[in-house]
Amino acid sequence: MTNEEIKEQLEATFGAAITHAEVSPHGECIIRVAVEQLLAVMEDLKQNKDFDYLSQITGVDYLEQDREPRFDVVYELFSLTKDRHIRVHVGLPEDEPTIPSVYHLWRGADFPERELFDMFGFTVTGHPNMKRLIMPEGWEGHPLLKDYPLTVEEIAFSHNPDHKSELIKTQEDVKADPWA
Amino acid sequence: MGVTEQGLLERDKDTMTLNMGPQHPSTHGVFRVLLEMDGEIVRSAEPDIGFLHTGIEKTAENKRYVHCIPMTDRLDYLSPPQNNLAFCLTAERLLGLQELPARADYLRVIMCELGRIGSHLVWLGTHALDIGAMTVFLYAWREREMILDLNEMISGVRMMTSYIRIGGVAKDATPQWLDGVRKFVDHVPGKIDEYESLLTNNPIWLDRTRGIGTMTKEEALNWSMSGPVLRASGIDWDWRKKRPYSRYDEFKFDVPTQDHGDVYDRYLVRVEEMRQSREIIKQALDNLPDGPYKIEDNKISLPPRDTLHTSMESLIHHFKLVSDGVKVPKGSAYVPTEGARGEVGFYIVSDGSNTPYRMKLRAPSFMGIPGMCQMMEGAFIADVVAIIGSIDIVMGEVDR
Numbered sequence: 067m068t069n070e071e072i073k074e075q076l077e078a079t080f081g082a083a084i085t086h087a088e089v090s091p092h093g094e095c096i097i098r099v100a101v102e103q104l105l106a107v108m109e110d111l112k113q114n115k116d117f118d119y120l121s122q123i124t125g126v127d128y129l130e131q132d133r134e135p136r137f138d139v140v141y142e143l144f145s146l147t148k149d150r151h152i153r154v155h156v157g158l159p160e161d162e163p164t165i166p167s168v169y170h171l172w173r174g175a176d177f178p179e180r181e182l183f184d185m186f187g188f189t190v191t192g193h194p195n196m197k198r199l200i201m202p203e204g205w206e207g208h209p210l211l212k213d214y215p216l217t218v219e220e221i222a223f224s225h226n227p228d229h230k231s232e233l234i235k236t237q238e239d240v241k242a243d244p245w246a
Numbered sequence: 247m248g249v250t251e252q253g254l255l256e257r258d259k260d261t262m263t264l265n266m267g268p269q270h271p272s273t274h275g276v277f278r279v280l281l282e283m284d285g286e287i288v289r290s291a292e293p294d295i296g297f298l299h300t301g302i303e304k305t306a307e308n309k310r311y312v313h314c315i316p317m318t319d320r321l322d323y324l325s326p327p328q329n330n331l332a333f334c335l336t337a338e339r340l341l342g343l344q345e346l347p348a349r350a351d352y353l354r355v356i357m358c359e360l361g362r363i364g365s366h367l368v369w370l371g372t373h374a375l376d377i378g379a380m381t382v383f384l385y386a387w388r389e390r391e392m393i394l395d396l397n398e399m400i401s402g403v404r405m406m407t408s409y410i411r412i413g414g415v416a417k418d419a420t421p422q423w424l425d426g427v428r429k430f431v432d433h434v435p436g437k438i439d440e441y442e443s444l445l446t447n448n449p450i451w452l453d454r455t456r457g458i459g460t461m462t463k464e465e466a467l468n469w470s471m472s473g474p475v476l477r478a479s480g481i482d483w484d485w486r487k488k489r490p491y492s493r494y495d496e497f498k499f500d501v502p503t504q505d506h507g508d509v510y511d512r513y514l515v516r517v518e519e520m521r522q523s524r525e526i527i528k529q530a531l532d533n534l535p536d537g538p539y540k541i542e543d544n545k546i547s548l549p550p551r552d553t554l555h556t557s558m559e560s561l562i563h564h565f566k567l568v569s570d571g572v573k574v575p576k577g578s579a580y581v582p583t584e585g586a587r588g589e590v591g592f593y594i595v596s597d598g599s600n601t602p603y604r605m606k607l608r609a610p611s612f613m614g615i616p617g618m619c620q621m622m623e624g625a626f627i628a629d630v631v632a633i634i635g636s637i638d639i640v641m642g643e644v645d646r
Contacts, residue, residue, distance in 0.1 A: 092339065092579075092581075093489070094580075118467045118468075119467050119470065120470050121470065121582065121589060121591075121608060121613075122591075122593070122606070122608040122613070124593050124604075124606040126595055126603075126604045127604070130597070130603075131597060131603075140578075140593065142580055142591075142593070142608070146467060146476075146481060146483050149488060153580065172468060172470065173468045173469045173470070173616065173617070173620075174468065174469050174470025174471075174613055174616070174617070175470075176616040177612060177613065177615065177616055178613075185303075199295065199296065200295060200296035200299050200645060200646075201296060201299070202296065209301060209304055210303065210304060212307075214304075216304075216308065
């Protein structure tokens with residue numbers, strides 16, 4: 067099955083749920099799926115198209131690009147037995163960034179999905195152990211969001227009861243004056 | 247166990263929770279794992295990471311591409327050239343650079359394979375030390391010192407080389423350096439035999455590693471293991487063969503695989519990989535082409551230093567590149583490469599400016615930790631260190 071055939075089959079099976087599909091010149095199939103149909107597409111990819119290897123899951127925050135929906139989740143899937151590569155994009159809206167877990171399909175999704183919650187604050191439904199991964203428990207905010215303050219953070223412990231962190235620089239401030 | 251109001255210890259379950267790390271020498275950095283122990287047997291293992299979190303992915307969103315390269319060194323700090331290469335290949339794909347000068351690719355290959363040998367030497371030494379064989383540790387460090395010296399000769403830095411740049415490499419190899427690499431290539435096979443004579447048929451080593459931390463083919467795929475762990479489970483997969491980059495298709499080398507998927511097989515695969523890397527370096531030295539060591543497009547790569555005094559155009563290009571950086575066209579790309587620990591790749595989203603809009607590292611150690619904790623279940627407490635060692639985690643790229 068070539069990339070073209072995979073693309074055509076997916077479009078035939080899922081129709082309008084696949085909003086974009088292309089085959090890149092570098093040997094990968096790139097599709098964009100509506101979040102409602104994500105699990106069905108993923109199950110089809112795993113069971114019928116032999117995508118047996120989940121390489122990574124990435125979140126992207128498109129806040130600065132004024133795009134609708136604001137977030138993207140990107141799945142990098144390979145078939146090591148059949149030598150195939152597909153990249154699945156899923157758009158998530160700002161008001162309800164909820165995505166189903168693919169942990170039951172690929173166990174490798176364990177850490178990346180926890181990272182999605184930790185770094186972007188997405189709700190991943192169906193993950194067995196959903197809690198912060200890299201940031202400590204009880205941390206406020208999600209660092210990889212584009213509107214997360216960039217340089218100075220709250221001081222967690224201070225002997226001075228009146229202490230307040232004032233110097234909070236946002237990414238806009240840095241972009242406006244990188245030398246400040 | 248819980249503490250009652252009287253301050254007495256009270257057993258409220260049949261298992262004991264044992265904390266291991268983050269300051270534990272055999273966790274290879276700051277990795278913490280909570281072990282649920284039933285006597286000597288691990289019932290479940292819960293990983294806890296993030297102690298080395300430095301926010302490299304966030305920082306990269308505010309740095310120019312060229313500034314990101316030294317940060318990639320600090321991810322997998324045991325084989326920095328491979329991180330540099332993965333980052334530069336992705337940036338080059340976004341820039342639409344199809345082909346680099348042959349000499350640049352060959353120098354990249356030599357550096358990456360030296361990095362792989364160096365990283366495997368550290369792994370071999372520390373892994374053997376964890377299991378109780380101290381001699382190998384001292385021997386492996388001795389050979390790694392040669393690689394660090396070679397790094398210093400070519401890039402001025404012993405560990406964080408930042409040698410591979412977008413469009414080529416930082417500077418050309420000197421004849422002295424090439425002589426040094428040749429000496430290393432002649433020196434290392436005998437040393438690998440020496441390590442093997444200490445370990446491969448050593449009954450204690452066999453007892454401690456055979457049948458420990460076993461992972462089948464299907465499990466290894468399902469848990470997203472990569473690199474030597476995948477190959478030790480019998481999956482013949484190497485990105486250098488399957489998606490050749492940097493002219494890896496011009497070299498003859500084998501991809502070692504084993505069938506049992508235990509700690510011993512991972513040891514065998516990595517030792518054989520060191521031999522194969524040595525073969526690749528030897529071929530690259532023998533066939534090293536002449537010519538430029540980076541592309542001549544001065545919009546991407548700095549013009550030669552000596553032209554700055556004579557050519558106005560060079561001066562302008564130099565100024566623009568240093569003060570403003572490379573503008574990378576809009577788009578996103580992911581290029582998988584074979585690092586020392588497995589699949590290393592950067593997913594970069596560019597918005598057309600001189601900084602990455604989003605940079606995500608696919609780190610083999612990060613993806614390998616859940617699978618590693620899976621292996622620990624049902625193992626003896628003494629085997630936990632053997633299992634951690636056999637995955638070869640580097641916390642720099644786990645926590646980023």
